[in-house]
Amino acid sequence: MTTLFFIEHANGQLSDQSLKAITATSQIDGDVHGLIVGSNIDSAVAEASKIEGLTKLIHVDDDNFNNIMAENLTQLILNISEDYEYFLAAATTTGKNVMPRLAAKLDVSQISEIIAIEGPDTFIRTIYAGNAIATVQTSDPKKVLTVRPTAFKAAAIGSSECEISKIDAENMPSISEFIGEELTKSDRPELTSAKTIISGGRGMQNGENFELLDKVAEKLGAAVGASRAAVDAGFVPNDYQVGQTGKVVAPELYIAVGISGAIQHLAGMKDSKVIVAINKDEEAPIFDVADYGLVADLFQVLPELEQAL
């Protein structure tokens, strides 16, 4: 049996999410082939070919894949699907967009966001926003899986290249078109790969006050996140959102500021190594999961924190 893993990249760099998720393939017997797509991506291809554990890298050099459309990528994987028993990708917005489409084309159930592999057909995943953990066994002949990156350590980049095979993108369906992207510009690390995250909730009161978090983040080299309440209130864009319906993160240090700790937020951050909560309400549920709690007015202590770092 052979596994196909879809590797994401941007700006010449391999996705940290993919490097973590690909580690899951080490627990599946047989060869692991990587799939990387896009034109003029030589540096990403060279790096991907050195990912430890990969036995072959399939590269599709085609303008169709300068931006990933689910319709095209699904067709591309379908073209080579006979050779594979397992199909994996990181549970990024791209992985989540593409893999179920592939699973349906292969007439199999997908197992979403696995956090562990128990056996060839048995996987562990969270349900109900992390309030329950299910062990599931599939009877489908082909397995389509997305992998929660925070559950795995990033694969190492070795020194020797594996075999690289180029294939063409055939039978691309022309039913959708990429128009554009507006990526949030930031000098700071991405939420999902940051070692430290400082997040604000409804207690921040407005978007301007997130500057207080920005200043602390600057000192710590941290990413800035937010609770759903802060996103719903319009303080910050949705890509800041940590939680069940946003991003699931597990940094070394997570600082929750003015966040009460709704179940849906805890689901997205409770696997963080160290959790700090700053909230003026000492009854806030966030304190139940925090290693260090500070009951205080955030507007008073955030500038102090910035000074102390």
Added chain:
Amino acid sequence: MKILVPVKRVIDPYVNIRVKSDQSGVETENVKMSMNPFCEIAVEEAIRLKEAGKAEEIIAVSIGNQSCQETIRTALAMGADRGIHVLTEEKIEPISIAKILSKICEQESPGLVISGKQAIDGDNNQTGQMLAALTDMPQGTFASKIEIDSDKVKVTREIDGGLQTVSLNMPAIITTDLRLNEPRYASLPNIMKAKKKPIDQKSPEDYGIDVTPRVNILKVIEPPKREAGIKVENISELVEKLKNEAGVI
């Protein structure tokens, strides 16, 4: 144009989840149930498109046990025109739901299917994409904005680094993300009116779909509990602990 909106009945998002002691699943007996929040957003968006003159009819579909009728009634009270209830007691998986929906699409020929991006029980995030595959329609997942322009629909999508915009040939499948809209509450007169709106009752067999599960749930357990730590008095104590005790800064 018709819009098809699949709606799922789930445990209310504000209810605390209890795992059954025999590890067979999550307790759903005597627990408050509601429409999945992402499905509510889908219903709302369909109604707004109808109000804007872009759609004529909204069909709400729910697949599951008898109580799913209530979820369809909620959609009808919000403003959907009629319902289809596919009755089954089986624990139905996204692939089977997508197959039934694809048959309904064949019969109803909707110009758009708008569904929630995921249900908050199974957290699968699959059905919309699977339906798109089975019907060979394009997909606009995790939508935060939808604009119809004659035979195409422009969808702004919430992606990891920000926003992406795609243009899809219609008919198309769209799945909703949080910021697409804020769903309305049904007014009392509309709840009364909804009681008179028609709901067709069907079964998976009517569509020739075998809904036998392929994925067997071996066990469901509670996640490990995280213990509360200590309270610190001030910032200098916090910084000292983070440096010397936790070693994370």
